[in-house]
Amino acid sequence: MKTTGVIGIGDMGSGLAKNLLKNGFSVTGIDPVKDRMNAFTDMGGVAAASVAEVARAAEAVFVMVMSGDQAKSVILGADGLAAHLRPGSAILLSATIKPHEAREIGQEMSGSGVHLIDTPVSGGFPGAQGGTLTMMAAAPDAALDEFAPVMQAVSANIHRVGTRPGDGQTVKACLQSLIGAQFAATFEAAALAAKAGVPGQVLLDVFSTSSAGCGVVNNALEKIIDRQFEGTGSHINTMHKDLTISMGLGEELGVPLHTASAAMQIFHAGRTRYPDGDNWVCTRVIEEIVGAELHRQAKP
Structure with a gap:
């Protein structure tokens, strides 16, 4: 073949x-x-x-x-x-x-x-x-x-x-409910660090060598601290769609998805505010609320 x-x-x-x-x-x-x-x-x-x-x-x-x-x-x-x-x-x-x-x-x-x-x-x-x-x-x-x-x-x-x-799609829906939650937690942690004055490189160094570090978290944080919010190959529409599928499966089966639901709202906000952005642009929405941005190196 x-x-x-x-x-x-x-x-x-x-x-x-x-x-x-x-x-x-x-x-x-x-x-x-x-x-x-x-x-x-x-x-x-x-x-x-x-x-x-x-x-x-x-x-x-x-x-x-x-x-x-x-x-x-x-x-x-x-x-x-x-x-x-x-x-x-x-x-x-x-x-x-x-x-x-x-x-x-x-x-x-x-x-x-x-x-x-x-x-x-x-x-x-x-x-x-x-x-x-x-x-x-x-x-x-x-x-x-x-x-x-x-x-x-x-x-x-x-x-x-x-x-x-359908069996493959069901497993993917479960996976995306987890990945969506990991993304959302990373976006919030990045905004928290920004408001507290922690440099992005410090956060990345700690996260990537801790038990919380993984491909999803590390990649998202890299994009955030380098302010790469468009053109990275991870358009927000795709993850928003995937989370919608996860939430629909949870509703169909009667399974509460509290954390995925919170992630869904963060992606709703990011997609509404920055419809042309990638996943990481959700962080900008939270940063705008708190009045601080996370960069690789702290601004003087």
Whole structure:
């Protein structure tokens, strides 16, 4: 198997394409943004004029779109993947959508002869570009075995979390409830330090070597103290959407998510005040309230 496709070549999808090419796969892709397509062809990808064209050229296609409606359209539409992929091919649903939406896609694909691998990812822009993503893969073992080389090309950690569509999305929703809370706590701690006059480098040194230090916290704090609030590959819309999915699953199952709810409100505020910002811009909203900013070095 050497022919693959990517639907959606943004911050995440471009990383998938890059690492598939790096590992010897041909990649046919499509994205509505012209600049993304130009960058994709510059790296060696083959531009397609339609989703159906991607399907006809590939044996395995990653779907990295923003919403469940978009995923349904590119997979189930008349011009979609399910209608044009050859039997035995696979759709790798790497976008984060609602679990019930993944289940609905699986039900509609029943009998198509095309495998659906529900495999949302974690690792953000750095993980996608570096080929170190964590995948939460759900499909029968035979399908996961067959398409393992494709997943291994873009991922450092592949976890088999279930056998049915929706199982991967459910685990991702649980993960995002935790990551959202970690982000929110970091934003608040950064504002607290700023108001107290603690230099950002001091906070980073302590946090990163403490039991609280982790990739999520350390990366967020780095972006905050360097005032990198846009263009870092982690647009606030994505995390806001993911937390909405987590909260919806909690409501569906009757599970109280107190901390995730608080994080959701912080992301609401950040997205409303700075709609073009990345996740870390939430800190600016809190800083504006307290009248202090956290920089790597304290201002004289």
